[in-house]
Amino acid sequence: MFKTVxxxxxxxxxxxxxxxxxxxxxxxxxxxxxxxxxxxHKDVTTNIKSSHNENVIWSDALLTREERQNYLKSxxxxxxxxxxxxxxxxxxxxxxxxxxxxLEAGDNIRFGLNAGLGFSAExxxxxxxxxxxxxxxxxxxxxxxxxxxxxxxxxxxxxxREIHERMGVPFFEVFADVPLEVAESRDPKGLYKKAxxxxxxxxxxxxxxxxxxxxxxxxxxxxxxxxxxxxxKTIAFLKEKGIIKA
Numbered sequence: 001m002f003k004t005v006x007x008x009x010x011x012x013x014x015x016x017x018x019x020x021x022x023x024x025x026x027x028x029x030x031x032x033x034x035x036x037x038x039x040x041h042k043d044v045t046t047n048i049k050s051s052h053n054e055n056v057i058w059s060d061a062l063l064t065r066e067e068r069q070n071y072l073k074s075x076x077x078x079x080x081x082x083x084x085x086x087x088x089x090x091x092x093x094x095x096x097x098x099x100x101x102x103l104e105a106g107d108n109i110r111f112g113l114n115a116g117l118g119f120s121a122e123x124x125x126x127x128x129x130x131x132x133x134x135x136x137x138x139x140x141x142x143x144x145x146x147x148x149x150x151x152x153x154x155x156x157x158x159x160x161r162e163i164h165e166r167m168g169v170p171f172f173e174v175f176a177d178v179p180l181e182v183a184e185s186r187d188p189k190g191l192y193k194k195a196x197x198x199x200x201x202x203x204x205x206x207x208x209x210x211x212x213x214x215x216x217x218x219x220x221x222x223x224x225x226x227x228x229x230x231x232x233k234t235i236a237f238l239k240e241k242g243i244i245k246a
Contacts, residue, residue, distance in 0.1 A: 076102075076244045078139035078169060081234070082160055083148045084213065085176030086205050087191055088183035090222035094176065094230045095148035101231050102144060119202065125156055132160030139169045144243065152210045170243060174234065175216040180205050182223045 081098075083091045117123040128151050135145040151157050157173060164171035183205065184192040195203035202208040218237050220230045238244040 076142075076144055076238070077242070078142045078144065079238070079241075079243045080135040080139045080145040080147065080160075080164060080169065080171050081174050081238075082135070082151070082157060082171065083146065083174045083176055084151045084157060084216075085222075086178065086180060086183040086210055087150060087203075088186040088188060089176040089178045090220070090227070090230070091148035091150075091176045093227055094220060094222065094234070095146045097227045098231050098234055099146055101235065121202075125153075128156040129159060132163045135160070136163045136167050136169050136171075139164065139171075140167055144238075150204050150210070152204045152208065154211045154213070157213070170241070172217040172237075172241070173213050174218045174220060175213045177212070177219050177221050178223045 081095075083095055085091050117127050128149065131147055131149065135147055138145040151160075161171050161173070187193060191200060191203065192206065194200045195206040204210050218234065220233065222230055225233065235244065
């Protein structure tokens with residue numbers, strides 16, 4: 001489950017136009033980019049080539065992250081909450097409730113962006129890589145991105161963190177921590193039952209491992225906390241980190 005939370009705002013286009021001259025001047029002094037290294041609009045820096053394809057070139061925005069958030073008049077700054085845990089650990093329940101408390105809406109990402117991916121190890125890795133990239137872009141725009149995925153392997157979660165660190169965007173690993181027997185007793189989708197019967201292979205917690213986080217920023221023992229308490233604990237954490245403005 002992938003959700004985003006943002007406050008409503010008016011158009012920033014007019015305001016961006018008002019500061020265009022100042023930003024272009026700042027870019028020309030700070031980047032030292034030569035004319036021949038740019039393509040497209042003359043006022044947008046486009047000299048950063050992709051490592052996997054030199055014909056894919058990054059284009060800077062005309063607004064900084066701070067300016068964008070200021071114009072959105074948001075009561076929070078952008079960040080990603082990466083909620084990980086076993087199937088049945090309460091990830092999506094807490095994520096949906098938190099979204100409701102914070103504000104807006106989102107969709108299940110496997111119905112759209114990742115619809116063509118299955119559940120092989122390779123597809124799982126690609127699924128989470130895409131989620132990490134998209135979450136970072138949302139967070140960079142001033143949105144709080146809430147991702148609720150099993151994401152069972154440490155390396156996948158670390159790659160997601162690295163994407164955010166590369167962009168200078170806050171990333172918080174949230175561990176929905178419950179014993180396997182509790183998660184299996186809940187079994188909201190009947191998946192554990194199918195896995196035990198051999199109908200589902202490579203199911204996390206049964207015949208495929210779940211690698212618990214070593215040092216998550218936040219732990220939610222959802223078998224001990226109510227949904228409301230989990231949300232309150234998360235919101236308090238975001239306020240403490242300066243993501244939600246008190």
